[in-house]
Amino acid sequence: MLKIEDLQVAYGGVQAVQGISLEVQPGGITALLGANGAGKSSTLLSIVGSVKPRSGRILFEGRDITGQTPDVLVRKGIALIPEGGRVFARQSVEQNLHLGGYTVTDEAQYRQRLEQVYQLFPRLAERRAQIAGTLSGGERQMLAIGRAMMSGPRLLLVDEPSLGLSPLLVETVFDTLASLNKSGTSILLVEQNMAEALELAEQAYVMQSGKIALQGSAKEISASDQVRKAYLGL
Template sequence: MLEVRDLHVSYGGVQAVGGVSLTVREGDITALLGANGAGKSSTLKAIVGAVKPQSGKVFFEGRDITGTQPDKLVTMGIAMIPEGARVFARQSVAQNLRLGAYTVRDEAIIKQRIDSVYAMFPRLLERREQLAGTMSGGERQMLAIGRALMSGPRLLLIDEPSLGLSPLLVEQVFDALQALNKQQGLSVLLVEQNMNQALEVAAGAYVMQTGRIALQGTAEQLAASDEVRRVYLGM
């Protein structure tokens, strides 16, 4: 579904990503792991056109999307949830969800998707009139996921969903991603520092170190590998 070939990204002459290649198969959750500063977020930003890669290619369903603007990717079936659960703070939960459906013209589909989000995250239904900026970090992350789902994506890219959340809320967020994958067939590229949590839900994973893919394999293989911990911890 998603293929990244030999991607390079630099900022002011400093290389952040040096030749990353990865694949997300349709219907899979694929994890991109690594310590802080490994180049994970830069890779994600280059995939969605938020930064311009120096070189390399990105393909979605066989189509070259390298450098395509993020808003155009939404209409193709790609949604991204950036790090930090960014929501429209001065808008209510319900308004945030509707803003996520800006490409949808059918009111019946919008209502159906809102109902689906509320069924997945009952807390959002309880707080549907509350301003998003007054919610807890976990609630904002739920809202960010729900808003991304309003466009009806086939591929979801999510950056550090566990960042700053309590263990209980992390569990809830990952349970939701797993349910979306199993029940709706949603493909996911999950960028995470939380290796153990990510490998519990992923089918396969890549481990980044200093801007490159150091290891890759199935989740089971990587979870059992001492080499993963060595690379991950930079030892």
């Protein structure tokens, strides 16, 4: 579904991503793992068109989307859940969801998706009129997921969903991602919490200093002595 070929991303003279290649299979969950500053988020931002790659190609469903703008990519079926559950803080919960569904022109489809979000997250339904900036961290993460769902993505890019959340809320968020995947949404998950991510994903890549240091099935990565010592504390 998604294929990245020799991607390079730079900010001025700093090379954040140094020629990485990876794939996300249709209906699958792929984890992109590594420490802070490894280049994971830069990779996601290049996929959604927020950062222009220096070189390389990004293919979605066989078509080159390299450098296309975020609004075009949303219409093509790609949505990003940004790091830290960032939401439009001065807007209400429902206004945030409305902004997530701005590409949906069919009123019935829009209402159906809104209802799906509220069924998945009853807490958001209870707080639909509340200003998003007053929500808890976990509620903001729910809202960020719901907002992304409103566009009906076939590929969901998720950036550090566990950041700042309690272990219980982390489990809830990962259960939600698993549910979305079972409904047919492919996921590229960027995460520092390797233990949780490797339980969820089928395939995984480990980034280090802008490069892919390891790749394989989630089971293979979990069993790697290098990963167990460096990242899992085992």
